[in-house]
Amino acid sequence: MGDTAPKQDTKQDTRLVVLDMAGTTVADDGLVERAFDHAAGELGVVPGSPAHQEMLDYVRTTMGESKISVFRHLFPSEEQAQRGNRAFETGYAELVGAGHCAPLPGAEDTIRELRKAGLTVVLTTGFSGPTQQLIIEALGWQQLADLALCPADAGGRGRPYPDLALAALLRTGAADDVRQLAVVGDTGYDMRCGASAGAGVVAGVLTGAHGAERLRADGATQVLGSVAELPELLLSR
Known part of the structure; x- marks a missing residue:
């Protein structure tokens, strides 16, 4: 049955x-990318370089992911990832504070x-x-x-x-x-x-x-x- x-x-x-x-x-309005540019500059990534463009493409692809996870993927050491993440947060905070x-x-x-x-x-x-x-x-x-x-x-x-x-x-x-x-x-x-x-x-x-x-x-x-x-x-x- x-x-x-x-x-x-x-x-x-x-x-x-x-x-x-x-x-x-x-x-x-591009704030994430602008804050990433700030962080990348702090870590010595040359704006407009192939390395910078490759990193920016990854940032765009992984929009929505935890930002520290993104920096851990992009940079070889935990110290660099943490430093990049702090610089990103600082850059983003400055943009927000400026009214953006x-x-x-x-x-x-x-x-x-x-x-x-x-x-x-x-x-x-x-x-x-x-x-x-x-x-x-x-x-x-x-x-x-x-x-x-x-x-x-x-x-x-x-x-x-x-x-x-x-x-x-x-x-x-x-x-x-x-x-x-x-x-x-x-x-x-x-x-x-x-x-x-x-x-x-x-x-x-x-x-x-x-x-x-x-x-x-x-x-x-x-x-x-x-x-x-x-x-x-x-x-x-």
């Missing part, structure tokens, strides 16, 4: 939204609408905690989201590992099932993070580093023009 047990409905409402920052909710930091259109309204509907929203980043907080303070977002997490808050591994998304679930207790999780970002590494975490929604946005083809190849279940389209996607589920 066949299995006559009733089929279970596997559809899950979204309860927790994990949102990337730079390129997804915060305008990047703005929310992407619709980002604030999206977060408010999702939270008003009862969803929990967590902001995540590949930057260090101090840089993340600097951005949040520059935007006046201290009370906007429920929680903000950086790689150090998730054991040290950033994207593409699932740790940040799963840490958001564990820290908030907002979901009972990973399928109730939505992970949203502008990079392939964001998509790989969400897919590896088992998120029910892995949404890519076209306002940042990577295009639709890369986002889908790395696990996007949906590709949106911007984060402003997210409430329509999630609240209709």
Whole structure:
């Protein structure tokens, strides 16, 4: 005899939204590349040289990854990687302090609408905690989201590992099932993070580093023009 047990409905409402920052909710406008140029110069990499271009190509490819991991790949010693990462964070902080930091259109309204509907929203980043907080303070977002997490808050591994998304679930207790999780970002590494975490929604946005083809190849279940389209996607589920 066949299995006559009733089929279970596997559809899950979204309860927790994990949102990337730079390129997804915060305008990047080349700040990451400018901060990398600052760091590379500190380590003696000649601007415009083949080595500099190769490194910059890697930075673009790995947008969304923990920055210290990027520097560990680019430089042979831990001392150089740490020095490069510190110089990157300093350069980025200077750019933010000079006013080069703005929310992407619709980002604030999206977060408010999702939270008003009862969803929990967590902001995540590949930057260090101090840089993340600097951005949040520059935007006046201290009370906007429920929680903000950086790689150090998730054991040290950033994207593409699932740790940040799963840490958001564990820290908030907002979901009972990973399928109730939505992970949203502008990079392939964001998509790989969400897919590896088992998120029910892995949404890519076209306002940042990577295009639709890369986002889908790395696990996007949906590709949106911007984060402003997210409430329509999630609240209709």
